[in-house]
Amino acid sequence: MRILIAEDNRFFRRLLEANLKQWGHEVVSCEDGAEAWEILQKSDCPHLAILDWEMPRMLGIEVCKAVREQKNQPYIYLILLTAKTQKDDLVVGLDSGADDYLTKPFEPVELQVRLRAATRIIQLQEDLVSALRAAEVRAKEDSLTGLWNHSAIVEMLKREIERSFRQQRSLGIIMCDIDHFKRINDTFGHLEGDRSLKRVAEIIRTNLRQYDSVGRYGGEEFLVILPDCNAIQTVTLAERLREMVSCDVRLVMHDDVHLTVSFGATSIEAGSNINWEAAIRIADEALYEAKRNGRNRVVL
Numbered sequence: 426m427r428i429l430i431a432e433d434n435r436f437f438r439r440l441l442e443a444n445l446k447q448w449g450h451e452v453v454s455c456e457d458g459a460e461a462w463e464i465l466q467k468s469d470c471p472h473l474a475i476l477d478w479e480m481p482r483m484l485g486i487e488v489c490k491a492v493r494e495q496k497n498q499p500y501i502y503l504i505l506l507t508a509k510t511q512k513d514d515l516v517v518g519l520d521s522g523a524d525d526y527l528t529k530p531f532e533p534v535e536l537q538v539r540l541r542a543a544t545r546i547i548q549l550q551e552d553l554v555s556a557l558r559a560a561e562v563r564a565k566e567d568s569l570t571g572l573w574n575h576s577a578i579v580e581m582l583k584r585e586i587e588r589s590f591r592q593q594r595s596l597g598i599i600m601c602d603i604d605h606f607k608r609i610n611d612t613f614g615h616l617e618g619d620r621s622l623k624r625v626a627e628i629i630r631t632n633l634r635q636y637d638s639v640g641r642y643g644g645e646e647f648l649v650i651l652p653d654c655n656a657i658q659t660v661t662l663a664e665r666l667r668e669m670v671s672c673d674v675r676l677v678m679h680d681d682v683h684l685t686v687s688f689g690a691t692s693i694e695a696g697s698n699i700n701w702e703a704a705i706r707i708a709d710e711a712l713y714e715a716k717r718n719g720r721n722r723v724v725l
């Protein structure tokens with residue numbers, strides 16, 4: 426564990442450092458409260474801080490208060506170090522945001538056991554944060570294809586439209602729809618349908634640049650967002666995707682059946698102020714045109 430020691434008394438500071446290092450912790454130490462507060466605001470700050478109460482420039486309890494008031498920072502476990510005479514003030518200490526306290530002079534074994542308790546809390550907190558992050562990602566993901574789901578890709582479209590307007594750049598948009606997919610399901614079953622749907626998703630995903638995005642807009646429809654792409658670049662990519670799918674995607678049990686996709690492509694020109702619904706409408710119209718003209722094609 427990475428631990429901050431803030432203690433102006435050199436004897437106690439050295440003692441703490443020696444103990445913590447001996448138990449395998451990584452130690453950062455400082456001599457006053459203001460320095461401690463500075464360290465605890467950094468993005469890679471320690472998981473735990475042992476703060477002396479009486480320190481120059483900023484008291485330990487003031488550091489506790491400041492830490493608890495800052496938002497968007499992982500939880501830092503705070504142990505307040507007090508002289509015995511301050512024991513009556515513990516209410517104040519804990520109310521200022523400390524999780525625990527240690528009275529000077531302390532027995533190393535007491536420090537050790539309090540650190541073990543802290544480790545349990547910190548571990549719990551970290552597990553909670555990673556579970557939350559995983560849930561956030563899952564909530565944006567389409568479970569079948571692993572692409573962004575409908576609401577996530579629409580959010581991205583809104584964001585990218587705003588960004589490209591702000592930065593005076595063009596934005597490519599492609600709406601893709603698998604051809605005669607109902608027939609595939611009806612003839613070969615939904616499992617085959619699902620499998621080929623996943624394969625189409627994978628082909629699209631692996632042929633995009635790092636900053637492009639693709640989501641499952643609907644059942645067998647995908648929305649591709651291409652920052653900084655003009656109409657020609659957008660159509661070129663759509664054409665490449667079309668060709669790859671039509672050559673590559675065959676059904677497992679019936680490899681003479683090729684899957685095809687129709688594409689409606691559009692590009693919002695740099696500086697044109699258009700909302701996301703209008704952009705979708707334009708891509709949709711191009712897609713219907715592609716379907717009307719015989720499918721397995723790209724229309725701009």
Ligand code: GH3
Binds near residue numbers: 619
């Ligand atoms: P078109 O070429 O005009 O697009 O014809 P289509 O049959 O693809 O279009 P339609 O919209 O009539 O049918 C879409 C089908 O996609 C219907 C639905 O059963 C199927 N579908 C949607 N989501 C899934 C899915 O998750 N798995 C499978 N297997 N099929 C799906």
Ligand code: MG
Binds near residue numbers: 478
């Ligand atoms: Mg002191």
Ligand code: MG
Binds near residue numbers: 602603645646
């Ligand atoms: Mg459809």
Ligand code: MG
Binds near residue numbers: 603606607645
């Ligand atoms: Mg379809």
Ligand code: MG
């Ligand atoms: Mg249809």
